[in-house]
Amino acid sequence: MANRMIGYVxxxxxxxxxxxxxxxxxxxxxxxxxxSANITIHRDVADAEMFxxxxxxxxxxxxxxxxxxxxxxxxxxxxxxxxxxxxGGKRCSTDVQIDAGGFYVFSLxxxxxxxxxxx
Numbered sequence: 379m380a381n382r383m384i385g386y387v388x389x390x391x392x393x394x395x396x397x398x399x400x401x402x403x404x405x406x407x408x409x410x411x412x413x414s415a416n417i418t419i420h421r422d423v424a425d426a427e428m429f430x431x432x433x434x435x436x437x438x439x440x441x442x443x444x445x446x447x448x449x450x451x452x453x454x455x456x457x458x459x460x461x462x463x464x465x466g467g468k469r470c471s472t473d474v475q476i477d478a479g480g481f482y483v484f485s486l487x488x489x490x491x492x493x494x495x496x497x
Contacts, residue, residue: 399447402433402440408455413478418451419461420495422485432486435462435471456480461492 408414419434421444434442434450437460442450456478462471463486470490476482483495 399445399450400443402443405436405441405452406454406459408453410455411453413456414453415456415476415478415480415482416451416453417476418449418483420483420485421448421450422487431465433464434486435464436460438462438471440464463492 419442421432421434432444433440434444444450454476456476459474459476460471461474461484462469464470468490470486470492472492474482474484474492474494481496485491485493485495487493
């Protein structure tokens with residue numbers, strides 16, 4: 379009986395560690411769809427940090443927790459935003475300028491690096 383309970387607990391822990399991403403708060407919704415920009419946030423973590431929670435933030439508000447996922451895509455209005463991420467006890471952020479009609483990919487990298495890969 380004890381072995382069976384240990385097995386159930388182990389399965390629950392594995393399932394809890396293996397989760398897809400989830401939206402915590404919706405990103406800013408576009409007011410004018412014709413001018414909106416497409417943004418992809420790519421989580422790029424080192425193997426040692428693979429199991430750490432990574433939460434993407436906009437203007438210091440939690441938006442998306444990655445879980446097992448590596449990409450989060452959304453559409454928003456052009457403008458200036460503070461993109462960031464939280465991982466463990468680290469909080470990292472950078473100002474970004476989003477232009478109308480743009481296609482952006484930002485990578486969240488270890489060492490508090492938020493890098494625009496392409497526009």
